[in-house]
Amino acid sequence: MALRQTELRPLGKPVGRKEDPRLIRGKGRYVDDIMLPNMLHLCVVRSPYAHARIRRIDASAALAAPGVKLVLTGEDLAKMNLAWMPTLAGDRQMVLATDKVLFQYQEVAAVVAETRAQAEDAAQLIEVDYEPLPVVVDPFYALTPEAPILRDDKEKKSNLIFHWEAGDREETEAIFREAPVVVKQDVRFPRVHPSPLEPCGCVADYDTARSKLTFYVTSQAPHAHRTVLALVSGLPEHQIHVISPDVGGGFGNKVPVYPGYVCAIVASLKLGVPVKWIETRTENIASTHFARDYHMTAEIAAREDGKVLALRVKTVADHGAFDGAADPSKFPAGLFSIVSGSYDFKAAFVEVDGVHTNKPPGGVAYRCSFRVTEAAYLIERVMDVLAQRLKMDPAELRLRNFIRKEQFPYRSPTGWVYDSGDYEKTLRLALERIDYEELRKEQAERRARGEFMGIGISTFTEVVGAGPGHTFDILGLKMFDSAQIRVHPTGKVIARLGVRHQGQGHETTFAQIIAEELGLSVDDVLIEEGDTDTAPYGLGTYASRSTPTAGGAAALCARRIRQKARKIAAHLLEVGEDDVVWDGTAFSVQGLPGRSVTMKDVAFAAYTNVPEGLEPGLEASYYYDPPNLTFPNGAYIAVVDIDKGTGAVKVRRFLAVDDCGTVINPMIVDGQVHGGLTEGFAIAFMQDIPYDADGNCLAPNWMDYLVPTSLDTPHWETDRTVTPSPHHPIGAKGVGESPNVGSPAAFVNAVVDALSPLGVEHIDMPIYPWKVWSILRAHGVTE
């Protein structure tokens, strides 16, 4: 249970959250809660076709409808040079379609009216004359010569967006030629959607008298959004004020800039009043950026004793109509080359082809670093295929191949330098806690009785915290992050950071870091994020980057304050600075424990009694560009039972042992793990966004795209090992995404393990009951 916020030395303690008092009272302030005088409402008209030429748009009936103030089409935007906008992956995306549409639910027109209902009514009156074109749904077909070219606006007349390679092809091929054992497996990571509970939306408020745009938006990266808006709109950046208020979950969905945002801004510029756009759930799933959709083939070369030698991976990535991947621009397939995972491969070679299809753009990093979930799932799945082929225990195979503790910092065959880890310790703790040996005995007994029980292991390594500015940028913006701390005369602190939380608890955890460094309590520190007029520039919250980047900035910024505080303390204690020691809560004189001053004393003196020659005040900024990424890791074990009659899988137990380095708040870390496991569970068992041959989205709402309820969700068990990051200022690594990255493989491995007596080596996600039931029936287990 939560601890009070008044304790000193709060780092590592389960301090109760500072954001909760307003949220439990219904007094959060989310974008849709913002109601401004004279505010109008915008509704987007969307294409029913996946690929069609637009012959004509007739808005006359809509314009005559009650309350309607404005209709925008692609042609209107083209006149302002706003019909297209850049994506975060360096492609461009239509804001409103001009000549053709490329996916179902694509934005075609926008209607602005006095009420939301009037805007929706009028949107029905817009007549669009479409000429349907041949549709490309299958990314493999998209790469064939007979497939129509979808992006005729691009110079390169091809559906291939990029071909990307990492690792050493020749060395890998050479090992494969000689290897005694080679396993190969096709693995699909389905198309899924982050679907935070709060959909995306905005209120654009252009003040014509001040030439200033205030833009309230569901944003995980308000500063980056401000820069993109300045570049797209031509408005001066200091005249754009982006405010990301309380955000109802993000999971990567709220990183991109969406067409509705641009339409609302244009409408507000044209009409001089605030314009609100809030998407529906259907619009959220069917038009904002999806995640994953990787078609992967992996091969492992190994010795007969299970020692892995080389890894070869080939992937076709369906990016949809526009390349909206939220990838740092030097890596078109993100950090996918982390695919060698926790294992000491001699060589690896990875190829990815990014492809256009008639589907919505993507893919965002859904609760993971860019493409790390795909990589972790693939290697953890294929390690099990190898274990099965060699008739080895999957835990034993992993223990035999782990990168050993003494090998860190470890350079992977694709060039990543892993900071720290103790994979064996983490797995052994998980095996012991779940009583692995006993479970295997029970499984043998159940198998003898014809029952299907499975145990699945995933010992993943993540790579998070983008990142070092020399390697990572988004549209050229280096991926550092920032903190600014002001200590007021009474010792109370306001700290502002360049990231933007959406439930991760930064108002508490960053207060813990700063309070720890300054000898204060969490209660003394107010954290503010999400307002570009007040917060220092930063790249935002996603990809588990906040603690590795802004968390580092917060600690170093506080230490910068402490440096100055030491000078003031020396003055107050009437000794030289070298004689002052800091014990975590106060400054005292070396060898004279009786004399001390607290940070509060120092803060007051900073404004009332500074030593001669020292600038008054007590504040600092820090822009932290980390030297490397961090590499959280974990050992997850799932235990499942399969109902022979229905194919339903019951997750009996799930244990997650995470190593995220130094823990700032164990209560929040556990909460993050619970949430990520639930999303991983949903991906493994419930979620996919399929399209029919005409490109119709078959899961555009929460009746068809399933999100887990309290009844579906298993009980989660958690534990930890702590291997601090050697380069992070407090040794922390980030944790929010580990459970979503690491868990899908544990679930699938458990189901495959249960069915392995039937010769099953792989089942693609989502593992619907009918898939399992079909396997059982094909083997005569059930009728």
Added chain:
Amino acid sequence: MKIAVKVNGRLYESDVEPRTLLAYYLRETLNLTGTHIGCDTTSCGACTVLLDGEPVKSCTVLAVQANGREVMTVEGLEQNGQLHPVQSAFWEAHALQCGYCTPGMLMASYALLQDNPAPTEAEIREALSGNVCRCTGYVNIVKAVQLAARQLSGEGQEALQEVEAHGASSN
């Protein structure tokens, strides 16, 4: 249409379009924005309020259907500056992250505890199964409802420690 609705103990008289949903009436007419909207298909429960004491998804109730009836929203839980035990339990047990589902979860939990002062974990999961949370994985929400139940039944601090012990054994 003219309606008269008692919301959180206060009577409101309004003229609404017949098609206005209760969720929008509460949010946009009465400015009670604690009630949230998260889907178009009555799937998520973020808009859960009590109508004459029964939990309803206010996105699927017309404002006119509330005419002459009593509505309770999340804003009505706190009394005289005192959080309701279900609110403090959600805080205590870290049962919320982004907070968007929280008002609906609180109302569904409140309604459950009115009917069943000592629910089992299975009963809690059943009662909250119409409310989606995308952040917490429900473990701490279940814990919070158990904690609130014990505090409401007068077990106070003792309850807190017992739930704490349960939490420790499952973590």
